[in-house]
Amino acid sequence: MRHENTWLSEEYVTQLIEMKTEGLVDFHSFELWGENNEIIAVSIGYAVGSNFHDVTAATFVKDRRSLGLLLLLLQRKVLKSAGYKLWYLGFKLPYMNQFPGFELDRPTFFRLYRDWE
Numbered sequence: 001m002r003h004e005n006t007w008l009s010e011e012y013v014t015q016l017i018e019m020k021t022e023g024l025v026d027f028h029s030f031e032l033w034g035e036n037n038e039i040i041a042v043s044i045g046y047a048v049g050s051n052f053h054d055v056t057a058a059t060f061v062k063d064r065r066s067l068g069l070l071l072l073l074l075q076r077k078v079l080k081s082a083g084y085k086l087w088y089l090g091f092k093l094p095y096m097n098q099f100p101g102f103e104l105d106r107p108t109f110f111r112l113y114r115d116w117e
Contacts, residue, residue, distance in 0.1 A: 008056060016046070016055070024048065030078070032071040034061065041071040050085040050116040069098060085116045 019025045025046040032041040043057040059068030076099070079087055089096060092103060104112070 019046070028052075030071060030075045032067055032074075041068045043071060043075055047084070048113075048117055050083060051088065051113055052079050052084045052086070053088045054090060069095070072099070086112055088113075 016025075016027075020027060025048055027044070027046045029045075030043045031039055034040045038060075040061045041057070041059045043054060045052055045054040047053075057068065057072070059071075061067055076087065087101075088109075089099075089101075
């Protein structure tokens with residue numbers, strides 16, 4: 001059943017499941033848990049070779065600590081130490097200006113993605 005406040009369509013989820021079933025991707029989730037065993041923030045994505053593609057993220061506790069941002073910064077560190085070369089966050093949103101990254105034009109992105117697949 002699809003939650004009304006998500007962009008993840010049933011068709012997209014079905015395609016992701018098929019990609020996993022065919023061995024094309026590996027899924028990973030990064031989670032930040034609170035003291036009372038509650039999930040505070042989560043980021044879900046998949047790996048193709050040395051590329052990591054974020055699918056979706058959510059922050060359930062929103063306060064001055066910016067815990068969703070903290071999770072993404074920790075995720076960046078883990079992905080880098082695990083040897084990932086490209087982290088695709090999707091199209092650029094304003095909050096992404098906080099990250100030490102850069103935008104790639106489409107031809108460069110696809111060339112790098114294929115090279116590191």
